[in-house]
Amino acid sequence: MLLQTSHHAASTASVPSSLWWKHLWGLDILPRFKLFLWKLLRHALPVAASLCQRGMPVDPLCSLCHQDSETITHLFRDCPLIVHLWSSGPLCSFSPSFSLVSFIPWCIQFVANLSSAPRGLLDVFISMLWTILEFAQSDSSAECFLPARKEIRASSVRVAPIPELSPGYTASTGSNADVCLLSDGAWMSTSNNAGLGWVLQDPVSLSQVGGGAQACILDSALQAELNACLMGVQMAVRRGFSRILLYSDSSILVGLLTTSHPSPVSVIWMVQQLRDILHDLDWFSVRKVSRQLISPAHILATSARRHVRNSTFILLKQPIIPRQSSPPSKFQQPITPRQ
Numbered sequence: 001m002l003l004q005t006s007h008h009a010a011s012t013a014s015v016p017s018s019l020w021w022k023h024l025w026g027l028d029i030l031p032r033f034k035l036f037l038w039k040l041l042r043h044a045l046p047v048a049a050s051l052c053q054r055g056m057p058v059d060p061l062c063s064l065c066h067q068d069s070e071t072i073t074h075l076f077r078d079c080p081l082i083v084h085l086w087s088s089g090p091l092c093s094f095s096p097s098f099s100l101v102s103f104i105p106w107c108i109q110f111v112a113n114l115s116s117a118p119r120g121l122l123d124v125f126i127s128m129l130w131t132i133l134e135f136a137q138s139d140s141s142a143e144c145f146l147p148a149r150k151e152i153r154a155s156s157v158r159v160a161p162i163p164e165l166s167p168g169y170t171a172s173t174g175s176n177a178d179v180c181l182l183s184d185g186a187w188m189s190t191s192n193n194a195g196l197g198w199v200l201q202d203p204v205s206l207s208q209v210g211g212g213a214q215a216c217i218l219d220s221a222l223q224a225e226l227n228a229c230l231m232g233v234q235m236a237v238r239r240g241f242s243r244i245l246l247y248s249d250s251s252i253l254v255g256l257l258t259t260s261h262p263s264p265v266s267v268i269w270m271v272q273q274l275r276d277i278l279h280d281l282d283w284f285s286v287r288k289v290s291r292q293l294i295s296p297a298h299i300l301a302t303s304a305r306r307h308v309r310n311s312t313f314i315l316l317k318q319p320i321i322p323r324q325s326s327p328p329s330k331f332q333q334p335i336t337p338r339q
Helices: 004-011 018-025 031-041 048-053 072-078 103-114 121-137 142-154 221-238 251-258 265-279 291-306
Strands: 179-187 193-201 208-217 243-248 283-288 313-316
Touching: 018 031, 031 103, 031 121, 072 103, 072 121, 103 121, 179 221, 179 291, 193 221, 193 291, 208 221, 208 291, 221 243, 221 251, 221 265, 221 291, 243 251, 243 291, 251 265, 251 283
Parallel strands: 179 243, 243 283
Antiparallel strands: 179 193, 193 208, 208 313
């Protein structure tokens, strides 16, 4: 987390201090986000005005509005098509005053404000900047950008925190379920190594009746959480269960599966696939619980992540005995990890 002292020292300067950069490199965000922010604050991105100054024959006008010179300040903040992005949505309360004339101090202050925000909003901020640049460099017209703003906002949706279940959970909570699914994802930001773990439990005895783990390479912790949940749901469905109670310690995952909020772009198809499967069931419920209550899945996930180089696949081969009549169960076959 960036120190407030370095925030204030850097926010009035045209270039962040060395201490500011030191804390930025230590943040738990994707390495490509750090590199993108470094290029942005060092004026190293290929915006039209900068390219013209370097002698390249390009149109210096903004690729989106075609009204003003496409400088970093204009493209990422002052463009008429962009301003509204910073005044609405989950980031609006953290947006600095536009009285900061230059973009660099404004951006530094934005990062400073987000250092005390809920985890993940800094990723959202950098993702939005990244998306703006990608759209500006595409062949799309300004008219196409107007509906695209909704997609940019969709990638920044922050699900409100969901209260956890009490540790004094009783079996009656899952009385409508055939099976309880515990899922968890473990992800390492420095290597993108990920492990997925899922466990099927009897909702009455809480005994483990199946599960598995997968080692893979993914881009984010949310992708790991969703992949683990998807693997577990697919196993439960293949084994004939149609009433599933899902437990996860990820409030974002729970929010995505229990609301109609748009999903972040990086996981939109995975979320839709999960929603489709769940809504085909006779009954399902998704609950936010503590890490302790999903510890069997967490142990599998962290073990798989440590063995990602060896493509380790772990399978709990225990017979599945549904409480209600269902098609004959089959054990899941090992899945080839993603390359």
